[in-house]
Amino acid sequence: MIWVIGDVEGRRYREPFSKGILARSLSITDIGSERAYEIASEIESKLIDGDINEITLTDLTNFIVDYLDYLDPDYAKKYLNWREVRKSKEPLIILIGGASGVGTSSMAFELASKLGLKNLISTDMIREVMRKIVSKELSPVIHKSSFDAHESIRIPSIRIDSIIEGFISHVDVVNVGVEAIIERSLKEGISIIIEGVHVVPGFIRKDLISKNNIIIFTLVVDDPETHKQRFFTRCRQPWVKRSLEKYIENFDIIRKTQDFLIEQAKIHDSCIIDNVDVTETVDIMVNEIIEKYGGLKNVEQKSE
Numbered sequence: 001m002i003w004v005i006g007d008v009e010g011r012r013y014r015e016p017f018s019k020g021i022l023a024r025s026l027s028i029t030d031i032g033s034e035r036a037y038e039i040a041s042e043i044e045s046k047l048i049d050g051d052i053n054e055i056t057l058t059d060l061t062n063f064i065v066d067y068l069d070y071l072d073p074d075y076a077k078k079y080l081n082w083r084e085v086r087k088s089k090e091p092l093i094i095l096i097g098g099a100s101g102v103g104t105s106s107m108a109f110e111l112a113s114k115l116g117l118k119n120l121i122s123t124d125m126i127r128e129v130m131r132k133i134v135s136k137e138l139s140p141v142i143h144k145s146s147f148d149a150h151e152s153i154r155i156p157s158i159r160i161d162s163i164i165e166g167f168i169s170h171v172d173v174v175n176v177g178v179e180a181i182i183e184r185s186l187k188e189g190i191s192i193i194i195e196g197v198h199v200v201p202g203f204i205r206k207d208l209i210s211k212n213n214i215i216i217f218t219l220v221v222d223d224p225e226t227h228k229q230r231f232f233t234r235c236r237q238p239w240v241k242r243s244l245e246k247y248i249e250n251f252d253i254i255r256k257t258q259d260f261l262i263e264q265a266k267i268h269d270s271c272i273i274d275n276v277d278v279t280e281t282v283d284i285m286v287n288e289i290i291e292k293y294g295g296l297k298n299v300e301q302k303s304e
């Protein structure tokens with residue numbers, strides 16, 4: 001048995017060396033789960049061959065970095081970069097927005113797997129809870145979708161497009177719940193990914209979004225046909241209950257909300273990703289996070 005020795009607030013603890021835990025921590029390096037497990041086994045064998053049955057977390061990390069560097073320096077670099085990010089005392093809060101059907105749920109899942117983050121919530125789920133609390137009479141807009149919320153606006157404004165006005169009203173209400181999740185995550189120190197159409201640059205309170213450990217991405221699908229196909233691929237799973245018709249009928253409106261999201265992302269200088277290739281989308285988000293969050297350890301919070 002190899003024991004890994006660590007310490008929390010000066011108090012030593014030890015836990016058995018686990019190939020599974022080590023393999024999981026290599027997911028950031030694009031090695032792939034099978035090869036990651038092989039590498040974990042190779043590292044374990046090297047420790048045993050070296051008669052090492054107790055190793056500190058620091059020495060084990062250095063041992064892993066040296067072995068990854070021997071296999072491929074890029075593996076070691078990605079592994080080290082990610083460990084730098086995880087040393088921060090602040091939770092990592094990742095917000096992934098985008099019009100309906102662009103892939104926010106799927107990309108959030110892929111990113112969570114890559115980063116080994118356990119907490120993931122959709123704004124649709126937040127909205128569902130809020131719908132139970134707020135009656136249709138009191139807030140008709142929350143009981144609609146983002147793309148047909150304009151139908152519930154009682155006194156349409158003459159200043160802006162009614163579809164965008166409906167979208168804004170709908171998002172604004174749900175953002176009360178989104179901000180509550182962000183505040184709880186900050187308070188508890190929980191790293192989390194929040195994804196959905198209600199994550200819109202400029203809509204989340206400035207004192208929250210200005211924190212260095214909160215990062216927002218806007219996914220888009222530039223090509224309309226590719227976007228439309230996403231609704232078909234999403235509905236092919238037998239368990240999916242959302243009707244394809246509703247999204248295809250409202251497709252032009254959904255594209256209009258995407259144009260608004262792009263506008264908002266540009267105004268607020270937030271990262272826009274054309275979500276065509278899964279690997280590329282996830283890599284862009286990981287690199288952005290490492291770049292922005294990696295230096296967090298030494299950077300005070302941005303002045304508000």
Ligand SMILES: Nc1ncnc2c1ncn2[C@@H]1O[C@H](COP(=O)(O)OP(=O)(O)OP(=O)(O)O)[C@@H](O)[C@H]1O
Pocket residue numbers: 098099100101102103104105106107196197230231233234235275276277278281
């Ligand atoms: N980069 C991608 N390449 C290919 N297919 C993708 C990509 N991203 C998402 N998809 C597919 O597109 C469909 C829609 O994705 P997803 O359900 O994540 O969209 P969404 O933005 O969460 O939609 P909604 O907000 O309406 O729930 C899914 O079948 C998903 O597998």
Ligand SMILES: O=C(O)[C@@H](CO)OP(=O)(O)O
Pocket residue numbers: 100124144145146147197242
């Ligand atoms: O409001 C929307 O645009 C979508 C987002 O997922 O939700 P629903 O499928 O419930 O319409």
